[in-house]
Amino acid sequence: MKDESMELLSAFLDGEDVDPGALAEALTDPAAREVLRDFALVRSAVREDPDRPGSAFYARMERELSTERPATRWWRRVVPIPASALAAMLVAGVLVGTWAVMPSRVAPDRAFEQPPEPDRIVEFVEGVDWMVRE
Amino acid sequence: MQAGELFQRHHLSVFRYLKRMTGSRERAEELTQEVFLRVVRTRSRDTAAGRERAWLFTIARNLFLNVRRDAGRRPEALRLDETRVPGIADVVAERIGLEQALAKLPVTDREVFLLRELGGLGYDEISGICALTQDAVRSRIYRARLELREALRGTSVPSLREGRR
Numbered sequence: 001m002k003d004e005s006m007e008l009l010s011a012f013l014d015g016e017d018v019d020p021g022a023l024a025e026a027l028t029d030p031a032a033r034e035v036l037r038d039f040a041l042v043r044s045a046v047r048e049d050p051d052r053p054g055s056a057f058y059a060r061m062e063r064e065l066s067t068e069r070p071a072t073r074w075w076r077r078v079v080p081i082p083a084s085a086l087a088a089m090l091v092a093g094v095l096v097g098t099w100a101v102m103p104s105r106v107a108p109d110r111a112f113e114q115p116p117e118p119d120r121i122v123e124f125v126e127g128v129d130w131m132v133r134e
Numbered sequence: 135m136q137a138g139e140l141f142q143r144h145h146l147s148v149f150r151y152l153k154r155m156t157g158s159r160e161r162a163e164e165l166t167q168e169v170f171l172r173v174v175r176t177r178s179r180d181t182a183a184g185r186e187r188a189w190l191f192t193i194a195r196n197l198f199l200n201v202r203r204d205a206g207r208r209p210e211a212l213r214l215d216e217t218r219v220p221g222i223a224d225v226v227a228e229r230i231g232l233e234q235a236l237a238k239l240p241v242t243d244r245e246v247f248l249l250r251e252l253g254g255l256g257y258d259e260i261s262g263i264c265a266l267t268q269d270a271v272r273s274r275i276y277r278a279r280l281e282l283r284e285a286l287r288g289t290s291v292p293s294l295r296e297g298r299r
Contacts, residue, residue, distance in 0.1 A: 010276040014250060016257055035283075042282045045232050046251045049150050057163045061145075064171055065138045 001031045009036045013043070137173045140186055145170065147187075148194050151252045154236050155198045155245065165197045188259040191249055195263060202241075235285035239278050246271050247278035 005026040012018045013036065026032045124130055148169055153162035172193055236244055242264070249260045257275075261268045 006280070007273065007276040010279050011257075011272050014257065014275065016272070038283045038287075039279050042279055042286065043251055045286065046236070046248075046282075049229075051150065051153065051159065052146065053149050053159075053163045053166065057167065060167060061141060061170060064167070064174060065141060067174075 001029055001035065005029070005032055006035050010039055012036075013039050137170060140173055140190065141170050144187060144190050147252045147254070148190055151191065151248050152194055152198060154233070154248050154252070155241075156201060157237055161201065165194065165201065168197055169193045185259075187253055188255055188263065191253045191255060192263050195245065195249075231286060232282075235282050238285070239281055242266075243274045243278040243281070246274045247282075250275050 005022070008018050008022055008026055009032060012023055027036075126132070145166060149162050149166040152165045152169075153159050156162055156165065169190060173190070236248075239247065246260050246264055246266070249255045249263065250257075253260075255263070257268045257271045260266070260271045264271070266274070
């Protein structure tokens, strides 16, 4: 059996993309099926490891992990004001602004009631600057 | 994701990977602890969902490489007194045979093979961690499987021994 075929079976076992035509061709060989089965058995033997770290390891890790602080995003650390407080401040600002410009609170401005003072006067003299046409 | 959750999910696979890489369960415990301490210390854990395993195994691999560089020698096969495998003698013998066969693999082949089988990582992730092409990863995993198949057929895994008939 060719090495390329066995390598293809190995990649197939790992869930990698393989050429379906080449795979079908390889699997027609009984030796290929035996290789595939053996690779699966090797995988199973490697993964069936009952060994675990000792109890002292777990005790140490429990201590270490219990001191962990929750991960926070940088902007949460920089701006620790909660969103609800910001919203309340915004609403309060709108209310104060509305109250401040209410018509009853605005003092009448006398300047708007008087015409502006002239800064020059232009006179037109009949017979000089203008004529009456018959 | 919190470090505690990552620990619960992945500590056994990290421990078993490091045990097979270092050849020592005590060293594997130390390094596994260090992996998760680094996770705790890392402020930003904004690793993309589904990439946590690759991240953990990258840390584990780097720690192993440091140990290996410091020790300046290849890891040895697990000693019999280091394996805490409960059960009957043939189960222990099978386990020892497997560990010895794994320890005999070239270190890079063993590494990519274990990242695949214990870490559950894809060829693309292993390629990124080990700085190899995906074709090289594929070939090395295949070679490791072939070596283990031959080694285990000749020794103690009954299903493989029977398969030779």
